Amino acid sequence: MIGLAAALSGVLFACGLYLLLSRNLQRMAIGFLLLSNGINLFVLTSAGLPARAAPPLLVEGEGASRGPFADPLAQAFILTAIVIGLGMAAFLLALSTRHHDASGRDDVEGDDET
Amino acid sequence: MQTILIAIIATPFVGAMATLFLSARWAGRIAFFPPALVLVLAIPRWPAAATGETNIVTIPWFPSAGMTANLRLDHLGAFFVLLIAGVGLGIVQYSRAYLGKKATPRFWAALLAFMGAMLGLVLSDSLLLLFVFWELTTLASFLLIGMGGQIPEARAGAIRAFIVTGAGGLSLLAGTLVLGQIAGTYDLSSMPARAERILASPTRDVALLLMLGGAFAKSAQVPFHFWLPGAMAAPAPVSAYLHSATMVKAGIFLIGRLSPIFGASPAFQPLLLTVGLTTFLVGGWDAVRAWDLKKLLAHSTVANLGVLTALYGVYPPAEVQGGIVRGELLSITNHALYKSALFLLVGWMEKVSGTRDLSILKEERWFQREPVAGVLIGIGAITMGGFPFLLGFMSKEVFLEALLHARFPGVVAAVAAAVVGGAMAVVYALKLCVSTFWGPKVPPDSRGYPRAALSRWLLVVPAVFLLPHVIGGIAPGWFIGSVLEPGTHWPAWIAVWHHIDRIFLLSVSTLALGVGGYLLWRRYAEVPSQPETQIAFDRLASTVLGASNWFSHAAQAGGHPRYLVVMLVFAAAAAAAAMRGGSPPPLPGAEAWSVDLAAASLPAAIVAAGAVLAVLMQDRVSKVVLMAAAGYGLAVFYVLFRAPDLVLTQILVETISLLLLLLVFQRLPRLGADERSRGQRAMHGLFAAALGLGVAALAWASGIHPAARPAGVEQLALSLPEAKGRNVVNVILVDFRGADTLGEITVLAIAAIGVVALRVGRARREGA
Amino acid sequence: MNSFLLRQVARGVLPVAVLFAIYLLLRGHDAPGGGFVAGLVTSAAVVLHALANVAPSERARRPRVLGSVWLGLLVAAGTGLVAVAAGGPFLTHSHFDVGSGPATIHLSTTLLFDVGVFLVVVGSTITTLAAFAGGENPR
Structure with a gap:
C-alpha cells in the first residue's frame, strides 16, 4: 500500500513535470496543479503509516495512549500546502492572462528566442 | 538603566521615521532633537562610567541558542555615545546651513538612522546585536555617500565603500560565529573570563583574523584603505561625521572590545602594530601627494586610524583597562574633533572659493578674504601636525611614549615609522594651512560664492569642535586626567617643556623633518594623477562585476525549462547524496496494512489514469476535467491515509481550482498542439x-x-494536556505551529493581492 | 449558467453552506474542520451563488472582499500579540472554561486565530475568483 501510494506520487510528479516543462501557459497551469498533488502525496507517504493506524483525533480521557495514530504533522503540512497551492495557481493564472493581454500570446519565451 | 539605553538607541530611529513624513524644512528642525536628547540622557551617566562603573542590561532574545540582545554602558561605550551625539548635534546644525534645499527628508532619515545604528553598535554587549548595527551603519553610509544616486562619481564611491565594508561585515559575521562557538557565548562582557578557553582553541586564529578583517575594512586599514578617499564624493558634513568622527572608528571600537579577549594571543599585538603602522605610513604618503583638500583629509584620516590601531598593539595586555589603553580616548577625541572640523572648514572653503583643488588655491592669498576660516583651519592643522600647545601634541607624545616603553623585537623600526609618519603629518598639515591661504595673489572678489549668502553656522560649528583642543592643550592635566580618562596622570599645565628627554627629542626631530619635507614639497611637487590603489580597485571592481555578469548569463540564459531542469537535478543529487548512508529496519507491521490495498486500487487507478490522460488528451477542457478527476481520486487516498481534514480540503480545493481553470481558460486562445518538437x-x-x-x-x-x-x-501526546484540542491536525495548525500558519495565510493574502493587482491594472488600462 | 433551477438551488445552498461552515469552524479544534476547511466551504458556496444570480455585466462591479483578507491577518496576528502583551511568547494561547458541570463551554484563543485563518481563506479565494470573473472580454 505504501508502495502503491509511492508509485502514484511518482506518476503525478512525472505527469505534472512534463506539462510544466512546456512553454504553453495553459499546460503549465495544469502541470503545476498535478505536480503539487504529487508532492503532497509524496510527503504523506514518506511520513509512513503504522499498521491499524487511527486518524489523529483523540478521545477525551484516553489521550494519545490508544495508538497508533497517523502522523498529524505531515497532515498539517499538507493541509496548508493544498490551500497555498491553490493561491499560487491563481497567481500563475493571473500572470498568464496578463501576459496574454500584453502580448496576445499564451506561451513564454524559451531558449531559442533569447 | 535598561530604559535609558534603549531610549538612547531608539530616539534617532524614531526621529528618522518622523522625518520621512515631514517637509524638508521641518525634517531639518526635527533632526536637531534626537542628538540633543541623547546627550541629555547620556551626560549624567558619564562620571560614573568614566570611573569604571559598568552597567550590563540583560535582554533575552533566543535563550535556547544562547543568543541575547544584551546592552552595556561602560567607559568606552559612554565615550562613544557622547562623541556620536555631540558631533552629531553639530553636524545637524551645519548640514542645515550647508546643504539647504539639498537636504531632503530622505537625507535626514538616513543621517538619523546612521546615528541610531552607531549608538546601538557602541552600546551592544551581544556580538550578534553589534553585527546587526554594524551592517546598518554600512547601509546608511551607502545611502549618504550616494546622495540620491544622480551623480556618477558619488554612486561609484558609494558602491566602492559598500563592497569593501560590506565584505568586511561578512567577515565579522563569520568571525562572530566562530568566536561564539568557541566561547559558548555571544556576550562580549562574558568573554574575557573565558579568554583561556578561547585561546586554547585551535580555531582561535581563524576567529581573530575574521573579526579583525571586519574591523580593518571598517576603519580603512591597509589593504582596505582605498574606499575611504572614494567616499569623499559625499557632502562635507557627511564626510565629517561618518568618515572621520564616528563610523570609521567602529573598527577601533571593536578592536578595543576584543583586546581583553585576544590580548594574550601571540598574533594579536604584532598584527595590530604592523597593520596600524603600515596604514600610518601609506595614508600619510597618500596625503602628502594629494591635491584635492578633501582627499588629503581622507588620506590623513586613514593615517590616524592606523595610529589608533597601532596603539592597541603596543601596550602589554595587562595595561588594557576595560578595552581602553592609556591615551586612546585622548587620541580618538583629538582626531574626531579636529578632523571633522577641518572637513567642515574645507566645505566652507569650497563654497567660498569654488574649488578645493590645492593647485589652484596655492596661487591665491585667501587669508586676506577669509581670516576667520584661516585661523580655524590653522588651529586644526596645528593639532593635526602635532605641533605643541594643542591636544594633538599630547596625542603624538603618548604614542611615542608607548612605543619607547614597549618591549618587542623591531621596536626601533616601529619608532622610525612613527617619526616618519609624524613628519608626513607635519607636511600635509602645512600644505593645508599655509598653501591654502598664503599664495602670491589676492583673489578677486568676484571669484567664488557670495560671502553674504553663507550662514555663519558654517564657521561656528567647526569653531566649537576645535574648542576642546585649545582647552586640552592649555590644561591637559584637567581635561584628560579628570574628564576623559579619570585616574590617569597627565601634566597639569601647557606641558611642552616638562621634560627634555628622548620623547621630546623625537618630537622635535619629527617637526624638523616635517618642515623640511614641506619645503621640499613646495619646491618639487607636481600635480599627479589619482592614487594608484584607487585605479587598482576600479580595475578589481570592474573585474568582479564582469565575472558576475558572465555568471548570470551562463546560469540564466533561456527559459524556465532549463531552470527547472537545473534545479531538479541539484535537488535529486542532494537527495541521492543524503540516502547514501545505511538504512534503518523497515516499519514493523508495514505489510499488515496491506488490507487496504484492495480498497486503494480503484482510486489509484483513477488518479493514475487522470494524470496520464491529462497529459495525453489534446482538448483543454478534457485535460482540466481529467486533472480534477485525479484530484478527487487523491481525496479517497487521503481517506485511506486516515486524514479526514485533508479529504475535506482536497475536495473543496479541487472544485475551486476546476472552476478557476475553466474561468481563466475561456480568456485564453484555444490550446494548439504541443509546441515542443518530437525530440524535445x-x-x-x-x-x-x-x-x-x-x-x-x-x-x-x-x-x-x-x-x-x-x-x-x-x-499527539501534548495535544490534549497542553492545547486542549482533540483534532491534533488543527491543534498543530493553530497552536503548536501557529507562527507557520500565520506565515502561510500571509502568503495566501499576498497571492490574492497580486492577482487583484494584475487584473485591476489591466481593467484600468482598458477603461482608459 | 443563469437557469432558474440553478438560481433556486444556489439560493437555498448559500445559507446552509454558511451555517455548515460555521459549524466546521467551531468544532475544528476537536473534530475534522477548522479555519481552512470552513473558509473553502464558504467560498465554494458564495461562488456558486454568484454564478447563479449575477449577470456577467454585474460581476465586474461586485464589491471586492479584500478587506476580509486584511481583517483576517489582523485577527490572527492580534491573537498572537495579546499573548505578548500578557508577557508570554508570541502566539501563546489561553484557555477558559465558562459555566460549570455538564453546561461547561470551553473557550480558547485558538478559535480566534482560526477565525483569522477563515477570513483570509474566504477573502483571498473569493477575491481571486471575482478578479477573473470580472471585466468580460473573451478573445
Missing part, C-alpha cells in the same frame, strides 16, 4: 519519468523506514 518532447518525457521514478523510490524508502522519533508523536 521525448527528452522532457524521459527526464520527467526519471525524476518521477526517483520521487516514488524516495517516498517508498522513507515510508517504510520509520524515523527514530517522528515529530508528530510528541504533538
Whole structure:
C-alpha cells in the first residue's frame, strides 16, 4: 500500500513535470496543479503509516495512549500546502492572462528566442 | 538603566521615521532633537562610567541558542555615545546651513538612522546585536555617500565603500560565529573570563583574523584603505561625521572590545602594530601627494586610524583597562574633533572659493578674504601636525611614549615609522594651512560664492569642535586626567617643556623633518594623477562585476525549462547524496496494512489514469476535467491515509481550482498542439519519468523506514494536556505551529493581492 | 449558467453552506474542520451563488472582499500579540472554561486565530475568483 501510494506520487510528479516543462501557459497551469498533488502525496507517504493506524483525533480521557495514530504533522503540512497551492495557481493564472493581454500570446519565451 | 539605553538607541530611529513624513524644512528642525536628547540622557551617566562603573542590561532574545540582545554602558561605550551625539548635534546644525534645499527628508532619515545604528553598535554587549548595527551603519553610509544616486562619481564611491565594508561585515559575521562557538557565548562582557578557553582553541586564529578583517575594512586599514578617499564624493558634513568622527572608528571600537579577549594571543599585538603602522605610513604618503583638500583629509584620516590601531598593539595586555589603553580616548577625541572640523572648514572653503583643488588655491592669498576660516583651519592643522600647545601634541607624545616603553623585537623600526609618519603629518598639515591661504595673489572678489549668502553656522560649528583642543592643550592635566580618562596622570599645565628627554627629542626631530619635507614639497611637487590603489580597485571592481555578469548569463540564459531542469537535478543529487548512508529496519507491521490495498486500487487507478490522460488528451477542457478527476481520486487516498481534514480540503480545493481553470481558460486562445518538437518532447518525457521514478523510490524508502522519533508523536501526546484540542491536525495548525500558519495565510493574502493587482491594472488600462 | 433551477438551488445552498461552515469552524479544534476547511466551504458556496444570480455585466462591479483578507491577518496576528502583551511568547494561547458541570463551554484563543485563518481563506479565494470573473472580454 505504501508502495502503491509511492508509485502514484511518482506518476503525478512525472505527469505534472512534463506539462510544466512546456512553454504553453495553459499546460503549465495544469502541470503545476498535478505536480503539487504529487508532492503532497509524496510527503504523506514518506511520513509512513503504522499498521491499524487511527486518524489523529483523540478521545477525551484516553489521550494519545490508544495508538497508533497517523502522523498529524505531515497532515498539517499538507493541509496548508493544498490551500497555498491553490493561491499560487491563481497567481500563475493571473500572470498568464496578463501576459496574454500584453502580448496576445499564451506561451513564454524559451531558449531559442533569447 | 535598561530604559535609558534603549531610549538612547531608539530616539534617532524614531526621529528618522518622523522625518520621512515631514517637509524638508521641518525634517531639518526635527533632526536637531534626537542628538540633543541623547546627550541629555547620556551626560549624567558619564562620571560614573568614566570611573569604571559598568552597567550590563540583560535582554533575552533566543535563550535556547544562547543568543541575547544584551546592552552595556561602560567607559568606552559612554565615550562613544557622547562623541556620536555631540558631533552629531553639530553636524545637524551645519548640514542645515550647508546643504539647504539639498537636504531632503530622505537625507535626514538616513543621517538619523546612521546615528541610531552607531549608538546601538557602541552600546551592544551581544556580538550578534553589534553585527546587526554594524551592517546598518554600512547601509546608511551607502545611502549618504550616494546622495540620491544622480551623480556618477558619488554612486561609484558609494558602491566602492559598500563592497569593501560590506565584505568586511561578512567577515565579522563569520568571525562572530566562530568566536561564539568557541566561547559558548555571544556576550562580549562574558568573554574575557573565558579568554583561556578561547585561546586554547585551535580555531582561535581563524576567529581573530575574521573579526579583525571586519574591523580593518571598517576603519580603512591597509589593504582596505582605498574606499575611504572614494567616499569623499559625499557632502562635507557627511564626510565629517561618518568618515572621520564616528563610523570609521567602529573598527577601533571593536578592536578595543576584543583586546581583553585576544590580548594574550601571540598574533594579536604584532598584527595590530604592523597593520596600524603600515596604514600610518601609506595614508600619510597618500596625503602628502594629494591635491584635492578633501582627499588629503581622507588620506590623513586613514593615517590616524592606523595610529589608533597601532596603539592597541603596543601596550602589554595587562595595561588594557576595560578595552581602553592609556591615551586612546585622548587620541580618538583629538582626531574626531579636529578632523571633522577641518572637513567642515574645507566645505566652507569650497563654497567660498569654488574649488578645493590645492593647485589652484596655492596661487591665491585667501587669508586676506577669509581670516576667520584661516585661523580655524590653522588651529586644526596645528593639532593635526602635532605641533605643541594643542591636544594633538599630547596625542603624538603618548604614542611615542608607548612605543619607547614597549618591549618587542623591531621596536626601533616601529619608532622610525612613527617619526616618519609624524613628519608626513607635519607636511600635509602645512600644505593645508599655509598653501591654502598664503599664495602670491589676492583673489578677486568676484571669484567664488557670495560671502553674504553663507550662514555663519558654517564657521561656528567647526569653531566649537576645535574648542576642546585649545582647552586640552592649555590644561591637559584637567581635561584628560579628570574628564576623559579619570585616574590617569597627565601634566597639569601647557606641558611642552616638562621634560627634555628622548620623547621630546623625537618630537622635535619629527617637526624638523616635517618642515623640511614641506619645503621640499613646495619646491618639487607636481600635480599627479589619482592614487594608484584607487585605479587598482576600479580595475578589481570592474573585474568582479564582469565575472558576475558572465555568471548570470551562463546560469540564466533561456527559459524556465532549463531552470527547472537545473534545479531538479541539484535537488535529486542532494537527495541521492543524503540516502547514501545505511538504512534503518523497515516499519514493523508495514505489510499488515496491506488490507487496504484492495480498497486503494480503484482510486489509484483513477488518479493514475487522470494524470496520464491529462497529459495525453489534446482538448483543454478534457485535460482540466481529467486533472480534477485525479484530484478527487487523491481525496479517497487521503481517506485511506486516515486524514479526514485533508479529504475535506482536497475536495473543496479541487472544485475551486476546476472552476478557476475553466474561468481563466475561456480568456485564453484555444490550446494548439504541443509546441515542443518530437525530440524535445521525448527528452522532457524521459527526464520527467526519471525524476518521477526517483520521487516514488524516495517516498517508498522513507515510508517504510520509520524515523527514530517522528515529530508528530510528541504533538499527539501534548495535544490534549497542553492545547486542549482533540483534532491534533488543527491543534498543530493553530497552536503548536501557529507562527507557520500565520506565515502561510500571509502568503495566501499576498497571492490574492497580486492577482487583484494584475487584473485591476489591466481593467484600468482598458477603461482608459 | 443563469437557469432558474440553478438560481433556486444556489439560493437555498448559500445559507446552509454558511451555517455548515460555521459549524466546521467551531468544532475544528476537536473534530475534522477548522479555519481552512470552513473558509473553502464558504467560498465554494458564495461562488456558486454568484454564478447563479449575477449577470456577467454585474460581476465586474461586485464589491471586492479584500478587506476580509486584511481583517483576517489582523485577527490572527492580534491573537498572537495579546499573548505578548500578557508577557508570554508570541502566539501563546489561553484557555477558559465558562459555566460549570455538564453546561461547561470551553473557550480558547485558538478559535480566534482560526477565525483569522477563515477570513483570509474566504477573502483571498473569493477575491481571486471575482478578479477573473470580472471585466468580460473573451478573445
